[in-house]
Amino acid sequence: MTTFSLLKKNLKKDFSLLKPIKIALLGDTATQFLQQALRGTGYNVDYNLQIWEADFNQIERQIFDPTSELYEFNPELVIIFESTHKLLSKYNKSKTENYSNLADNQLKHINDLCVGISARLQTKIIYYNYPEIDDSVFGNYANKIEQSFLFQLRKVNYELMIYAMKNPNFYLCDLSSIQNQIGKSGLFQSSVYINTEMVLSIDSLPLVAAKTVDIISSINGKFKKCLIIDLDNTMWGGIIGDDGLENIQLGALGIGKAFTEFQYWVKKLKNRGIIIAICSKNTEAIAKEPFEKHPDMVLHLDDIAVFMANWDNKADNIRQIQSILNVGFDSMVFLDDNPFERNIVKENIPDITVPELPVDPSEYLEYLYTLNLFETVSFSNEDITRTKQYQIEAQRAVLQTSYTNEDDFLKGLNMTSQVNPFNKFNTPRVAQLSQRSNQFNLRTVRYTEKDIEGLREQQDVFTLAFTLEDQFGDNGLISIIIQKKETRNILFIDTWLMSCRVLKRGIENFILNTMVALAKQNGFTYLKGEYLPTQKNAMVEDHYLNLGFEKEGNYWLLLLADYEHKTCYITKK
Amino acid sequence: MEKSEILKTVNDIFIDVLDNEDIHLTYETTANDVEDWDSLNHIQLVVAIEKQFKVRFTAQEIQSWSNVGQMLDCIISKGV
DSSP, X not given: XXXXXXXXXXXXXXXXXXXXXXXXXXXXXXXXXXXXXXXHHHHHTTEEEEXXXXXXXXXXXXXXXXXXXXXXXXXXXXXXXXXXXXXXXXXXXXXXXXXXXXXXXXXXXXXHHHHHHHHHOOOEEEEEOOOOOOOXXXXXXXXXOTTSHHHHHHHHHHHHHHHHHHXXXXXXXXXXXXXXXXXXXXXXXXXXXHHHOOOSOTTTHHXXXXXXXXXXXXXXXXXXXXXXXXXXXXXXXXXXXXXXXXTSBOTTSTTHXXXXXXXXXXXXXXXXXXXXXXXXXXXXXXXXXXXXXXXTOSOOGGGOSEEEEESSOXXXXXXXXXXXXXXXXXXXXXXXXXXXXXXXXXXXXXXXXXXXXXXXXXXXXXHHHHHOTTOOSOOOHHHHHHHHHHHHHHHHHHHHHHOSSHHHHHHHTOEEEOEEOOOTXXXXXXXXXXXXXXXXXXXXXXXXXXXXXXXXXXXXXXXEEEEEEETTEEEEEEEEEEEEEXXXXXXXXXXXXXXXXXXXXXXXXXXXXXXXXXXXXXXXXXXXXXXXXXXXXXXXXXXXXXXXXXXXXXXXXXXXXXXXXXXXXXXXX | OOHHHHHHXXXXXXXXXXXXXXXXXXXXXXXXXXXXXXXXXXXXXXXHHHHHHTOOOOHHHHHHOSSHHHHHHHHHHTTO
8 A cells, every 4th residue: 555655755766767748737726745646656657747737726827828837838638626625615605596506607617628728739638526525504405405515516526427428538537436435534634724725635645646547547558458367265255176066155155245246346347348367276177167057156158258277377377368368467457365376476477467355255346446457548339349359369269279280270260251252242341451451461452432333343353352250250351352354364463452360260272262263264374463562561472472373573473274272271151 | 752752753754754864853943944844744744743643633733833842742732
């Protein structure tokens, strides 16, 4: 647990090699300590937060004056901290008949600030929501009457969420939830406030700074993507190998409620796009049994991207999970009840986050809530499908490791492909691939949807579009070929491109077999290819050489009469 | 607790908070005598002292001391 004093000591350290981020901090109360805490916290996550702090209570002047220091500083990020105390003071000073307008007026004021900033700066804004002050003027009745301060305060917080939803560059830092976590007496200390105009207690500063820097990290692409979980006494109570399926604690058995609720939390993370992996010292079949058979398991095997249950070292297993998922160690979290295993992992993989779970499993969730491990600045339907993609990729990779040779692996994938000329159904995707493929693209000729429609009608143009499906899922349309009749004998390969998601599957062989058959059918003698180098397509420099074409000047020729059907493990559908 | 003993403890707190090994407080030391002892750091010192001795100062007390001796007397007055 860090303290303000420790954060302040960070300020004397060397920031010169850390990533600089320019931030403006504007507050209506004194923010010097917050500024120090932010910079000190930034140091711990390798940021050199260069914070320019506006003079106290200058928010409006800095924002509405185009010649202000704020605009001269030109920050990447603006943090605005308006306090509940100042909001209360606005309320106190307003006329009775205006009490009920406080929230609306405040929202309008906040919108004015944001519009003002956005007019002059391309920047993201972080705004603190309001911790609660109940002035106890109406008692519980405050909840029943619009003009109470508490009513207006909660309305501001609610409306701020709506506002944030509609404004992509506006982020809320949830100060209110910190108050909820540590209590009002933890967040605020009257003597500090009276003497310094600071509304945050010294002890709460590290928490507030951490919560703020979490957003900054997330904006800068640093966030968690993967949660790796142990099984015995983490996922359920007891040891599956010893206690057996009936006796592990889940649901109503023993302290099973703690584990069931923990699993619901993991399930929600999975649903929001966090990849879930298992790393457990167990026999795989036994470890999987609860997922398949236990009625109180919330998580099932299809929620898990990678399932590693064996007797190897956990650090090695996590390295393997990493290589399968191909996400950085710094974006992984590992949960294990056993301090010994946690230490092995921490010592071997320093970048991974390993929370020190409490000894009592009933405290797991409350503890994990406080860590704010899964900050994000975006959420879309893509997150959900991306998880699915990772799962499929993971299953493929697991299959690959179980085969000693490549051919067996490819055979085991059960790949099928649909081959069609361009048609009105595949035209949009064909055009999209033509626009976006850079690496596996021999000549990088770009075609729009309209161009593709034109090609479909031409007599001497032969087009092919390939899909690829395997036992794990459908990759959709992955490769396109456009060939043009050059002479009576020669068919020229104008376009050969392929999505990089499906490299190393022998698809080139399958495609060439198809091309040769088509060319022969139409009476050609040669296929003619060309490689036009770009900054990005070096991977296909030797493409035609590898496929057995002969070099002829700047071109590559394949004599169809000599062509031998190439081996591949793809079936035409 | 003896006043001199409290002075020693307070001295350690000053060294830690102000990150300065060279601080030697006496009863007569004032804020002007110690580098970085400004109004802002004063609050951090006060909160650290409160924690150490498990006492709470009133807002008024925090403003009232004119030297270290008076601060120590205030701590003693709280039964430390």
